[in-house]
Amino acid sequence: MATSTIASTKNEISFQFEGSDDAQQERQRLLDSISKSAWAHNNESSNDFRSDFFTKPTLPMLEAVISTSLGDGDMGEDATTNSLCEYVAGLVGHDASILVMSGSMGNQVALRSALKAPPYSILADYRGHIINWESGGATALCGALIKMVVPSNGHHLTLDDVKKHAILSETYYDAPTRVISLENTLWGTVMPLSDIRAISKWARIQDPPIHMHLDGARLWEAVVAGACTLREMGECFDSIQLCFTKGLGAPIGSIVTGTSEFIKRANWARKHLGGSTRQSGVIAAPARVAIDDVFLGGKMKLAQEKARRAAALWEELGGRLQFATETNLVWLDLEKSGLTLEQYNATASKFDIKVGEPVNGRLAFHYQISDEAFVRLCEFFRAVLKPTS
Numbered sequence: 001m002a003t004s005t006i007a008s009t010k011n012e013i014s015f016q017f018e019g020s021d022d023a024q025q026e027r028q029r030l031l032d033s034i035s036k037s038a039w040a041h042n043n044e045s046s047n048d049f050r051s052d053f054f055t056k057p058t059l060p061m062l063e064a065v066i067s068t069s070l071g072d073g074d075m076g077e078d079a080t081t082n083s084l085c086e087y088v089a090g091l092v093g094h095d096a097s098i099l100v101m102s103g104s105m106g107n108q109v110a111l112r113s114a115l116k117a118p119p120y121s122i123l124a125d126y127r128g129h130i131i132n133w134e135s136g137g138a139t140a141l142c143g144a145l146i147k148m149v150v151p152s153n154g155h156h157l158t159l160d161d162v163k164k165h166a167i168l169s170e171t172y173y174d175a176p177t178r179v180i181s182l183e184n185t186l187w188g189t190v191m192p193l194s195d196i197r198a199i200s201k202w203a204r205i206q207d208p209p210i211h212m213h214l215d216g217a218r219l220w221e222a223v224v225a226g227a228c229t230l231r232e233m234g235e236c237f238d239s240i241q242l243c244f245t246k247g248l249g250a251p252i253g254s255i256v257t258g259t260s261e262f263i264k265r266a267n268w269a270r271k272h273l274g275g276s277t278r279q280s281g282v283i284a285a286p287a288r289v290a291i292d293d294v295f296l297g298g299k300m301k302l303a304q305e306k307a308r309r310a311a312a313l314w315e316e317l318g319g320r321l322q323f324a325t326e327t328n329l330v331w332l333d334l335e336k337s338g339l340t341l342e343q344y345n346a347t348a349s350k351f352d353i354k355v356g357e358p359v360n361g362r363l364a365f366h367y368q369i370s371d372e373a374f375v376r377l378c379e380f381f382r383a384v385l386k387p388t389s
């Protein structure tokens with residue numbers, strides 16, 4: 001039996017193969033093409049601070065794709081997908097879950113499943129992803145009024161905010177609040193568990209109970225920061241959307257968890273959106289590697305430490321932040337730091353680091369940011385805040 005190994009800077013896979021000379025040659029050709037492919041060169045994400053989705057899938061993820069089951073995901077026949085769904089539902093303590101293509105699809109599937117007969121409204125923080133980054137999906141797909149709330153403490157929604165803005169009256173003027181959609185983390189900030197619990201408890205004693213949805217695209221980060229456990233979140237919410245591509249580094253996919261009854265409705269909403277897929281193991285297999293290797297493997301914690309160190313250095317050098325760094329996102333206040341966007345971007349490009357769009361002034365730390373790129377980021381901070389000339 002012959003063994004062949006493909007290694008890139010940070011990860012490797014090896015294959016063992018047997019068979020005729022022809023078959024071996026064919027395998028060797030495949031291995032050669034993998035080692036020349038984008039899969040073997042994932043270090044191009046090592047200097048990319050634009051977002052935590054600027055990661056590259058790894059060779060172990062490719063290996064998982066190669067060894068996945070290939071049953072039909074739409075018909076619920078794929079073992080790898082079913083096992084991932086069971087696994088994630090177990091992590092948050094919900095009955096069931098459903099694989100979707102993206103975080104936006106996950107939120108939209110969840111909202112569509114929670115909302116039954118109009119008129120209705122969704123209460124959410126005005127900064128929420130469902131409001132600002134999903135092309136008006138909840139309005140287009142659900143016909144829901146979105147009640148945008150500005151947190152009175154300037155950081156996160158509290159029960160007082162929710163009580164003040166929820167529509168509980170059901171006269172013919174009203175679009176009653178049927179969903180409270182929270183986000184954790186939101187812009188990298190953590191929502192305190194005590195406030196989530198208070199809102200959840202209140203929502204559930206309303207008549208009818210108000211559905212609690214969590215946009216947990218970056219919930220992993222809150223857990224890594226020690227703010228809550230997945231189970232504690234599971235107890236507070238009726239549905240949770242979690243991204244496999246933000247911070248976790250999988251190539252595709254998100255998941256929505258909930259009761260079995262809710263996930264049955266979610267299947268229908270996902271079908272409407274064209275999000276049911278055939279050999280979904282190709283998506284589920286690398287997602288599982290991402291959870292085990294990056295989240296449980298402790299790699300996100302190291303990225304958060306880099307974020308904290310970067311924020312501290314920025315302030316030490318006299319720079320200002322828009323708000324405190326609680327997880328993996330650092331929000332520089334360019335204006336208050338005396339910088340124009342042009343100066344900032346032009347200087348960054350000299351240090352071989354990528355910053356800027358989609359969110360200017362924000363730095364995202366993911367596990368593939370290298371120590372070398374971090375050093376260059378620090379040099380960039382010094383150059384842009386303390387120019388020598």
Ligand SMILES: *Cc1c(COP(=O)(O)O)cnc(C)c1O
Binds near residue numbers: 101103185218245246
């Ligand atoms: C990224 C993100 C999503 C979903 O994004 P997709 O690009 O659709 O996967 C949803 N919510 C939040 C808070 C996000 O940051």
